[in-house]
Amino acid sequence: MTVHTMKVLVTKKVYPEAIDFLKQSVTVDYAANEEGLPPQELLDRARDADGIVSQLTDRIDAAFIAGLERAKVIANVAVGYDNIDVPAATARGIRVTNTPDVLTDTTADFAFALLMAAARRVIEAHRFVHEGQWRTWRIDLLVGHDIHHRTIGIFGMGRIGQAMARRAAGFSMRILYSDARRAPGSLENELGLEFVPPETLLAEADFISLHVPLLPDTRHLIDAAALQRMKPSAILVNTARGPVVDEQALIEALEQGRIAGAGLDVFEEEPRVPDRLLALPNVVVAPHIASASIATRRRMSVMAAENALAVLAGRDPDNPVN
Ligand code: DGY
Numbered sequence: 001m002t003v004h005t006m007k008v009l010v011t012k013k014v015y016p017e018a019i020d021f022l023k024q025s026v027t028v029d030y031a032a033n034e035e036g037l038p039p040q041e042l043l044d045r046a047r048d049a050d051g052i053v054s055q056l057t058d059r060i061d062a063a064f065i066a067g068l069e070r071a072k073v074i075a076n077v078a079v080g081y082d083n084i085d086v087p088a089a090t091a092r093g094i095r096v097t098n099t100p101d102v103l104t105d106t107t108a109d110f111a112f113a114l115l116m117a118a119a120r121r122v123i124e125a126h127r128f129v130h131e132g133q134w135r136t137w138r139i140d141l142l143v144g145h146d147i148h149h150r151t152i153g154i155f156g157m158g159r160i161g162q163a164m165a166r167r168a169a170g171f172s173m174r175i176l177y178s179d180a181r182r183a184p185g186s187l188e189n190e191l192g193l194e195f196v197p198p199e200t201l202l203a204e205a206d207f208i209s210l211h212v213p214l215l216p217d218t219r220h221l222i223d224a225a226a227l228q229r230m231k232p233s234a235i236l237v238n239t240a241r242g243p244v245v246d247e248q249a250l251i252e253a254l255e256q257g258r259i260a261g262a263g264l265d266v267f268e269e270e271p272r273v274p275d276r277l278l279a280l281p282n283v284v285v286a287p288h289i290a291s292a293s294i295a296t297r298r299r300m301s302v303m304a305a306e307n308a309l310a311v312l313a314g315r316d317p318d319n320p321v322n
Pocket of ligand 1: 056077078079080081103240290291
């Protein structure tokens with residue numbers, strides 16, 4: 001079977017370059033919607049597809065994979081792939097791919113933006129001016145927390161964790177990190193990293209930034225006990241995945257002033273953000289947009305299309321996860 005007779009389902013809107021690229025070689029079933037397909041329609045259209053370009057809102061679980069008749073590849077337009085049951089795909093001989101690297105710096109930029117916004121009360125200040133509350137310069141008006149020369153604790157020293165560390169180094173911060181695996185000594189030296197147990201990181205960091213994938217081991221990594229260990233002045237930043245944090249425990253810690261604030265791009269049940277979280281002035285929220293620069297989202301779209309086509313053409317994809 002030549003690639004020209006194959007069909008690729010693109011489950012949701014992507015940048016047009018990706019569609020143009022695919023159309024040069026395969027038939028494209030493009031569900032060009034913003035919301036994502038309902039589960040049954042998604043399966044109905046995926047059933048006879050040779051390739052699927054999916055997004056993190058598509059739940060591709062074992063039951064879904066069992067319903068696929070021809071799929072050879074599922075190319076996720078994201079670096080994370082916790083929406084896909086990878087072992088089930090592997091068992092069916094289906095390749096899974098992701099979009100690493102292109103979003104590393106963009107995501108770290110945004111994690112640092114959340115950190116800064118929460119520490120320096122940028123959103124509160126913006127609101128304050130908009131609401132006409134500004135009367136005069138005042139010594140303690142909207143005072144926040146310094147960032148420079150303080151301590152950041154990074155969970156996960158992968159690509160994005162390292163990019164976050166580079167930014168922190170630029171702010172003369174002490175950089176602690178925890179990871180299942182210790183980084184090479186050369187990287188520790190280059191970035192001035194201190195490898196510490198999670199308890200030390202939690203107890204000593206002024207800012208804690210999460211850069212781990214969502215795995216059984218990292219689900220609720222930040223739970224009530226972890227929050228209890230954090231300094232009352234600590235600020236938590238999450239651009240990883242919502243379920244890495246126990247959201248209820250976080251809300252309680254914030255309401256009781258047991259930590260100072262949070263910058264959150266991801267939530268446990270997206271797009272639902274609990275009202276109690278929204279009621280807190282010291283929490284900066286965003287709708288899962290850490291990788292959302294125009295250039296990066298374009299690149300992610302094309303990269304997923306390239307990965308899908310590589311597999312269909314019998315080549316190894318650049319970004320395999322199985
Ligand atoms: C990812 O790539 O996993 C992000 O969550 C979306 O860019």
